[in-house]
Amino acid sequence: MPIKPDDNPLPIDELQRRTVPGMAYFAGTSVRRTFCDNCAFFTFEHTRTHRAGARCAKYFELTGRWHAAPLPPTTPACKYFKPASKSKKKNDER
Numbered sequence: 001m002p003i004k005p006d007d008n009p010l011p012i013d014e015l016q017r018r019t020v021p022g023m024a025y026f027a028g029t030s031v032r033r034t035f036c037d038n039c040a041f042f043t044f045e046h047t048r049t050h051r052a053g054a055r056c057a058k059y060f061e062l063t064g065r066w067h068a069a070p071l072p073p074t075t076p077a078c079k080y081f082k083p084a085s086k087s088k089k090k091n092d093e094r
């Protein structure tokens, strides 16, 4: 796995500064203006209440565990970003 995508002009320390614990990869390594909130891996499925906050299912897939801290929805997306379907967005809003 590359440390930094070739098409990302940001230095590695800037990528690390932007990245939130529980992300599958560095923040801001996806297409511009995409955020975790719009990603298919951004989920509440680990909990029955939304109060506990969302987590990254790709992080779960890679590590085998849910991260303890919630993932802020406005976090700039990582390279694993996958656009969420409209039906998923509706379910998350409930």
Ligand code: SF4
Binding pocket: 022, 023, 024, 025, 035, 036, 037, 039, 040, 041, 042, 055, 056, 057, 058, 059, 076, 077, 078, 079, 080, 081, 082
């Ligand atoms: S963009 Fe998607 S895969 Fe990447 S950290 Fe955010 S929710 Fe996870």
